[in-house]
Structures are given as structure tokens and as C-alpha cells.
Amino acid sequence: MNADPITTAQQWNDRPPRPVPLEAPVTGALLCPPDYFDVIDVRNAHMEGQIGTIDQELAWNQWLGLADAIESVGLSVHLLESHEQLVDAVFTANPSLVINDGEGIPRAIIGRMSHSNRRPESSLHRQALEKIGLPCQEIADQVEGCWEGNGDTLRHPGRALIWCGVGSRSDIDCHLEVGRMLDLEVAVLQLPDPDFYHLDTALTLLDEKRAAYVPTAFDETGRALLETAFDRLIEVDDQEARDVLAGNLWCPDGKHVLMSAGAPVTQSRLNSEGFQVVEIETGEFLKSGGSVFCMRQEIRA
Numbered sequence: 001m002n003a004d005p006i007t008t009a010q011q012w013n014d015r016p017p018r019p020v021p022l023e024a025p026v027t028g029a030l031l032c033p034p035d036y037f038d039v040i041d042v043r044n045a046h047m048e049g050q051i052g053t054i055d056q057e058l059a060w061n062q063w064l065g066l067a068d069a070i071e072s073v074g075l076s077v078h079l080l081e082s083h084e085q086l087v088d089a090v091f092t093a094n095p096s097l098v099i100n101d102g103e104g105i106p107r108a109i110i111g112r113m114s115h116s117n118r119r120p121e122s123s124l125h126r127q128a129l130e131k132i133g134l135p136c137q138e139i140a141d142q143v144e145g146c147w148e149g150n151g152d153t154l155r156h157p158g159r160a161l162i163w164c165g166v167g168s169r170s171d172i173d174c175h176l177e178v179g180r181m182l183d184l185e186v187a188v189l190q191l192p193d194p195d196f197y198h199l200d201t202a203l204t205l206l207d208e209k210r211a212a213y214v215p216t217a218f219d220e221t222g223r224a225l226l227e228t229a230f231d232r233l234i235e236v237d238d239q240e241a242r243d244v245l246a247g248n249l250w251c252p253d254g255k256h257v258l259m260s261a262g263a264p265v266t267q268s269r270l271n272s273e274g275f276q277v278v279e280i281e282t283g284e285f286l287k288s289g290g291s292v293f294c295m296r297q298e299i300r301a
């Protein structure tokens, strides 16, 4: 594995990441019930003006809809215990990353949250993932910075590579360390637009050759790198991406795409590519800056 990250299209062409032919499939999702879900401060651009506006009953119904949708595509739902004060614990994408390593074997890395009131979520993830049977590792203490798990780190299906977002939540040193721990190359994308503060709000890896992305979320270098790395890039409609986080998609099996309701343009582009789209109402969670992908951590076995 090369220790230098891939940041440009040229570097991709010079050393395209090696294939990983056999990988553990996604079997389920870790979700946290929204018992204490709330917006109590502003941690991202989507939360502006939303303090105290959560309709708890509606949030519960939407969360149940997400759990049903996950089961409807044949995956099992695992639960993380909810705790008072952990208002964002429902966004299970962030405090960990369950991922196939360079050998295609599933492991978990525990996240380092940037907001102090999300930090207790990390040890809860560790407990829940170990119970499921996933070996968990922490980033070494001497590596400084934050790292928000699957929110900013996406594994390229079929290749020994992670796509890593660097913006307000995750630091490059942590991404590089995670790449070393997993024996995976690191491709770095800068996130300059506050609407797309986690990589998972702007990029979804659909299969080895295809991804969906929000072009305006990236700088020119990032866009060029993505255009080189994928045979086919499906554009998420810009307005839908900003309004309902239409770029926060989850494709657990290369066939189904679970996504926010209210994004007909993006949905029909995915349909034309042959994906089966499952729409999920997530309006209450959008007020906190999260949707489908943010609300689940994948489980692999």
C-alpha cells in the first residue's frame, strides 16, 4: 500500500487501487431509536433555525419507516441503545465505520466525534458492534484530530480504497491512519460547501464502476478525480441535494438505493440506471442535517 493519498486524477491514473475480488456482503444495519432525538444547537448549516422544532411523534414514525425499508430489502436491523442527552445518536453513520479491509474481511474502527456532546456515542458503538461480533479498533492516541466514521469515509466496492472527506468533521491524519490500519489506499476529497459537511451528503458509491455525486459539493480537483475513478457518475440534482439531502443515498447491495423522499429528479436518474429506489420520509431528521445514509451503520458478516 502507498502511504501517500490519492488527491488528483493524475495520481489515480498512475496508481489505480488494486482490486479486492471477494468481500463480505452487507447483512444488516445498526440503528438507534429516536427516543431522545432533538435539535438543541446548530452544528451544521441544515440545523439553522431548527432548534426546538422536532415533532417527536413524526420523527418516530419516520424512523420506523426507515427500519421497515431496510428489512424490505432483506437486511436485518440491529439496535443501539438510546440515551438521554445523546440527541444525535440516531445518526449511527458517524461514531464508527464498519468496513471490509484490504483482504475483504469486515472490521470496525471507532470514531472520534468533533462535538463534545457526541463523544459518548463512540463507546456505545464499540459495545454494540463487539456484541454483533465485529472486531473493533481505535485510532492510536498519538494521531491527532477528529474522524467521523462512515460519514466521511466510504469504501470503494471491489477495490482496496477508501474515499475520504476532509472538511469540518474529519482530519486527514486520521484518514491516513485508518487507511494504514485497514491496508487500504486513501483518496481525499475536500468538502468546501457547508451544505455538504460530511462526504456522505455528496457521494454514494453504488458499485465498482458507478457512483452518485453532487458536483457542486467538490472543488475542481475532486470532481476531476471522481470523473477519472468511475466509469459512470450519476448527478444528484443540486436543489434536491440541498433541500432533502438527496445525495445521502444508501446502496447496500448494488441493486437497491434507499433515499430521502421528495427527490423525483434524482430518483428517476437512478431508475434509468437500473437501480430499484426505495423512498423514505426523513423530514424531521433533515432538520438536523441527516437522512438515510447518516441514520444507519452497515453491518457486514
Ligand code: ARG
Residues within 6 Å of the ligand: 043, 044, 088, 091, 093, 094, 150, 151, 198, 200, 201, 288, 289, 290, 291, 293, 294, 295
Ligand atoms: N446533527 C448531526 C451532526 O451534526 C447530523 C449528522 C449527520 N450524519 C451524517 N453522516 N451526515 O453531527
